[in-house]
Amino acid sequence: MAELNLKQITEKLNKEFTGNNRKLIFWYDDNADFAEDIDTLELQNAKIYHLKKNNQFYTKYFLECVDTTTNYLIYAPFPKPDIKDNHLEDTLLYSKRFLADRASLIVLDLKIEEQFKDVIKKYIKFFASKKRTKRFYDLEISVYNQDSIETGLLCALCRARVCSFEEVIRIIFTEFDLNDNKWLAEIEKYNLTEAFWRLCYQYFGYKDANPSLERFLMTMFATYTYRYMQADIPKDWKDYISDKAGNVIAFLDNTMNNRLYKGAYDKLSAYIETKYNVSTTLANYPPEAMLECDTFLCIDQLILKWLTERLLAEDTGAMLNNFNITQICDKRSKMHFGEMTKNIYNLLDSSYHLLLSANYKCQNSFTEIWNAYQSNDWQIDYHYRHFHFIYGIIMAEASVSISNDLANHLEQLKTLTENIYTNEYLNKQLPAWNNALQAEKAFAGIRLQRNFYKDYLDNSKERTVIIISDALRYEVAKELFIKMQDNPNCSAKITAMLSTLPSYTRLGMAALLPHKTLSLAEDFEVFADNQPCNNMLNRQNILKSYCPNSICVQYDDIKNLKKNELREIFTGKEIIYVYHNQIDARGDKANTEDEVFNACAEAINEIADFIKRIYINANTYRFIITADHGFIYKANKLSESDKITANIDITSFINRRFIIANQAIKQEGVHNMRLGYVLNNDDKRVISYPISSNVFKVSGGGQNYVHGGSSPQEMLVPVIEIKMDRYHMDTKLASIAVVSILNKITNLITAIDFMQIDPVSDTVKAANYKIYFISEDNEKISNENIFIADKRDSDPQNRIQRMNFIFKSQKYDKTKPYYLVIVNAETNIETFRQSIIMDLAFSGDFGF
Numbered sequence: 035m036a037e038l039n040l041k042q043i044t045e046k047l048n049k050e051f052t053g054n055n056r057k058l059i060f061w062y063d064d065n066a067d068f069a070e071d072i073d074t075l076e077l078q079n080a081k082i083y084h085l086k087k088n089n090q091f092y093t094k095y096f097l098e099c100v101d102t103t104t105n106y107l108i109y110a111p112f113p114k115p116d117i118k119d120n121h122l123e124d125t126l127l128y129s130k131r132f133l134a135d136r137a138s139l140i141v142l143d144l145k146i147e148e149q150f151k152d153v154i155k156k157y158i159k160f161f162a163s164k165k166r167t168k169r170f171y172d173l174e175i176s177v178y179n180q181d182s183i184e185t186g187l188l189c190a191l192c193r194a195r196v197c198s199f200e201e202v203i204r205i206i207f208t209e210f211d212l213n214d215n216k217w218l219a220e221i222e223k224y225n226l227t228e229a230f231w232r233l234c235y236q237y238f239g240y241k242d243a244n245p246s247l248e249r250f251l252m253t254m255f256a257t258y259t260y261r262y263m264q265a266d267i268p269k270d271w272k273d274y275i276s277d278k279a280g281n282v283i284a285f286l287d288n289t290m291n292n293r294l295y296k297g298a299y300d301k302l303s304a305y306i307e308t309k310y311n312v313s314t315t316l317a318n319y320p321p322e323a324m325l326e327c328d329t330f331l332c333i334d335q336l337i338l339k340w341l342t343e344r345l346l347a348e349d350t351g352a353m354l355n356n357f358n359i360t361q362i363c364d365k366r367s368k369m370h371f372g373e374m375t376k377n378i379y380n381l382l383d384s385s386y387h388l389l390l391s392a393n394y395k396c397q398n399s400f401t402e403i404w405n406a407y408q409s410n411d412w413q414i415d416y417h418y419r420h421f422h423f424i425y426g427i428i429m430a431e432a433s434v435s436i437s438n439d440l441a442n443h444l445e446q447l448k449t450l451t452e453n454i455y456t457n458e459y460l461n462k463q464l465p466a467w468n469n470a471l472q473a474e475k476a477f478a479g480i481r482l483q484r485n486f487y488k489d490y491l492d493n494s495k496e497r498t499v500i501i502i503s504d505a506l507r508y509e510v511a512k513e514l515f516i517k518m519q520d521n522p523n524c525s526a527k528i529t530a531m532l533s534t535l536p537s538y539t540r541l542g543m544a545a546l547l548p549h550k551t552l553s554l555a556e557d558f559e560v561f562a563d564n565q566p567c568n569n570m571l572n573r574q575n576i577l578k579s580y581c582p583n584s585i586c587v588q589y590d591d592i593k594n595l596k597k598n599e600l601r602e603i604f605t606g607k608e609i610i611y612v613y614h615n616q617i618d619a620r621g622d623k624a625n626t627e628d629e630v631f632n633a634c635a636e637a638i639n640e641i642a643d644f645i646k647r648i649y650i651n652a653n654t655y656r657f658i659i660t661a662d663h664g665f666i667y668k669a670n671k672l673s674e675s676d677k678i679t680a681n682i683d684i685t686s687f688i689n690r691r692f693i694i695a696n697q698a699i700k701q702e703g704v705h706n707m708r709l710g711y712v713l714n715n716d717d718k719r720v721i722s723y724p725i726s727s728n729v730f731k732v733s734g735g736g737q738n739y740v741h742g743g744s745s746p747q748e749m750l751v752p753v754i755e756i757k758m759d760r761y762h763m764d765t766k767l768a769s770i771a772v773v774s775i776l777n778k779i780t781n782l783i784t785a786i787d788f789m790q791i792d793p794v795s796d797t798v799k800a801a802n803y804k805i806y807f808i809s810e811d812n813e814k815i816s817n818e819n820i821f822i823a824d825k826r827d828s829d830p831q832n833r834i835q836r837m838n839f840i841f842k843s844q845k846y847d848k849t850k851p852y853y854l855v856i857v858n859a860e861t862n863i864e865t866f867r868q869s870i871i872m873d874l875a876f877s878g879d880f881g882f
Contacts, residue, residue: 042143044077046132047075047132048078051077051078056103056104057130058097058108059106060108063112065136065158065159066111068111068136081106083096086110087112137158147178150179157183159225160191160226166190167190170186170187173194182197188221191226192205192217195836199237203238207289207298208298212305213248231245238250239279252274253274253276254282254285255286255302255303256271257274259329259330260275261279261283262326262329263324264324264325264355265320265323268315271315286299286329288775290370292773293830294831300331303331306330307332316330316333322355325357334366334375335437335440337354337362341359341363342440345359346447350390359386363386364383367380377427378436378444380420381444383417384418384420384424385417385450388418391458394459396462396466397466398470401479401480403466408750412509413509416512419509419631421448422669426632452670455668456727460666463745465726471705471744477532480532481532483534483542483545483751484552484713484714485531486545487546487548494656496655497610497655499604499648499654499658500609500612501589502614502661503637503641504616504618505617505618505661505741506617506637507661507665507752508664508750508752514637515752518645521646523759524759526754526757529752530750530752533662534552534712534713536691536721536742537663537664538692538741540568541554542662542663543560546611546660548562548580548581549562550563551715558687563576570587570588570613574586577611583609584610584611585610585611586610587610589615600647600648604654610654616633618741620632621665627737655757656755657758658754659752659756660753660754661751661752664745664747664749664750664751665748666691666743666745668738672738676728678729680704682699683696683697689742690730690732691730692723692743703725703728704724705723708721709721727745729743766798767800767801768794768800769790769791769792770789770790770823770856771791772868776854776868776870778871779870780873782843783838784839784841785837785838786854788805788821789830790821790823790835793825795826802859803821803823803856805818806855807870808853809850810851815844815846815852816841819839821837821856846872846873846874848873852871853870854866854870
């Protein structure tokens with residue numbers, strides 16, 4: 035019972051017990067409504083005596099013989115017995131009776147109009163519980179009528195925090211047992227079943243001779259689908275279509291977009307999809323009719339089926355409603371079921387771009403090929419990598435969104451894209467590249483890896499960290515570059531330089547060191563300025579000879595160091611070479627080479643995170659990311675026709691992608707270049723290399739991942755120059771968002787939930803926000819709430835805060851825009867604005 039009711043009762047009783055004469059007051063509480071509260075009454079001049087059905091004789095004896103002076107309230111949690119059965123009847127003749135009608139007290143307490151007292155009396159059983167009654171009071175219903183009272187009772191039963199029938203339905207469906215729903219059982223227990231189904235009709239247009247939650251839910255989903263399907267609704271669904279489609283759509287939209295309920299929405303959608311065989315029904319519709327609809331997961335499955343069929347037919351011009359394939363993938367991946375299907379859409383998007391390369395035409399001159407790769411052609415290798423990376427994820431997860439048919443189609447698509455990538459792209463590009471590379475002065479006008487130190491570090495005036503990531507080829511670096519551009523504290527640019535040939539680790543790492551000469555000894559050991567550089571210590575000695583305040587470190591040795599430990603390494607240093615090995619470490623091993631594309635994704639994240647850590651913890655602002663070489667990876671195993679058999683001198687340096695020997699390999703499909711030309715010395719030995727993606731036939735090692743040869747993928751080495759903002763720490767303010775999408779205001783008192791997106795931490799700072807509503811003329815039409823975003827709790831539920839908005843009692847035009855705005859309280863900068871419709875049923879009054 036609410037405290038105000040008890041206060042009224044206490045005041046009334048204390049008034050009765052005034053005076054010097056002894057008074058006995060009997061209170062027969064027929065339904066035991068106040069049994070829980072009776073002992074909390076604070077009587078000033080009386081005691082409480084508990085009357086029981088079996089202690090009437092003792093009570094008479096006690097009141098008339100034992101204690102004849104004290105005032106007593108005799109409380110009986112049962113109806114007054116008939117005269118013939120009531121042994122206290124004569125005592126009652128000289129005493130008083132107290133009547134406390136709970137319904138009357140509630141009506142008085144809540145200022146409910148007398149005409150609605152019968153509604154309270156109808157459900158008086160509900161108010162027998164103090165906890166239930168408190169939940170009803172806490173809803174703070176603005177205007178009481180039959181609908182609002184019954185809605186409030188339903189909300190209190192379902193433990194909703196706001197008086198909203200939509201919230202009742204959302205909670206009931208979230209329970210998800212449609213045939214034995216615990217909330218529906220509670221509703222029936224307190225005689226609210228008829229009211230519940232009447233409100234279902236009133237709000238959502240659901241009416242049924244024998245109503246059920248399952249058919250009600252089907253009405254919701256059928257109506258929503260009907261609204262977004264660009265075709266006639268299935269005949270079997272027509273009886274389910276509600277005439278209140280707007281309310282249904284708003285409800286399902288809010289549910290599927292609500293961070294708290296979207297998981298429940300997915301379960302409900304799957305239930306209806308299975309129960310009503312939706313997939314089979316919608317399979318008869320053209321895909322363009324379903325493009326805008328995301329009621330069911332099967333719609334995405336049907337669209338995915340159509341997309342894969344178009345791609346397998348190499349129909350890159352296919353469209354749905356003026357959307358091409360890549361636009362369809364982007365659109366659908368951002369819709370509700372995109373979280374489940376985005377990997378497949380991304381895979382199909384990459385396959386689409388790979389299919390476009392079936393018409394690939396390579397440039398002729400080396401400079402043209404060089405420029406074309408940096409501007410466009412890198413994307414073909416990027417999409418090939420992403421196709422296989424995502425394909426591996428999809429197959430490993432065995433996603434529920436993958437049917438056997440779709441899995442077979444993706445396998446066929448994998449074969450098709452592989453053939454196009456190899457035959458139409460690599461087999462055109464690589465011969466053209468290698469023919470152009472033979473031209474006189476092919477190296478002229480482009481930066482060479484062997485000049486890296488002179489070009490990028492000789493004149494450096496601030497500490498610079500050079501991250502050398504083994505086998506970070508250009509297209510992977512391009513993705514890293516795009517990622518870094520998203521950082522507001524970072525300015526970045528990417529260029530390229532031509533690696534050494536052969537394009538392998540020892541020579542590439544040497545080329546990145548400062549030097550005057552590079553050479554390859556007879557035993558094929560690499561020297562810079564006649565000094566060995568095959569290990570970390572040797573490289574550091576060479577680096578220090580040019581820059582004494584420098585150091586070489588392994589990424590793995592420092593990646594987990596604490597702030598102070600990092601500072602010890604970096605303080606006082608001008609140049610730091612950091613050797614990172616993620617891609618080559620796995621690609622070069624036969625048992626892990628199929629993980630190379632996973633390694634690329636991990637390398638991107640590792641390098642980006644490493645830069646952030648060094649920037650924040652070691653006061654370093656300039657970074658250069660580069661590589662020793664790139665690589666070629668083809669998913670299909672090499673066939674014998676892909677291998678070149680050559681007569682090789684046993685003194686030669688033999689690799690799958692190159693051979694260094696005293697004599698050139700004179701064979702079709704093989705080009706040669708003097709080693710001295712590459713190293714800028716007088717070495718007479720010759721490098722022989724395949725002009726295609728083929729390899730020399732040698733024993734051992736992996737087969738799919740190769741480097742060392744001559745191709746843009748192996749030799750076009752990236753250089754990303756990064757400058758971090760010296761005066762801005764990489765922190766952000768805690769931001770807030772509306773928990774569920776808000777489109778319409780229908781009540782002059784409206785409660786809205788807001789969530790602090792991220793917990794406060796060392797990189798997320800607390801912030802205060804002002805939240806209110808305005809008109810199109812910037813007039814405030816509501817009160818202003820302050821949201822203090824300072825929670826550190828990792829549980830999102832604990833970062834939710836409910837705000838009550840009270841709107842001005844005035845007329846609102848449904849055709850004009852109004853706005854919910856969020857403003858930073860310290861800077862007065864608006865951080866969020868959303869257009870809403872003011873649709874109030876009772877303008878000028880507080881309507882429910």
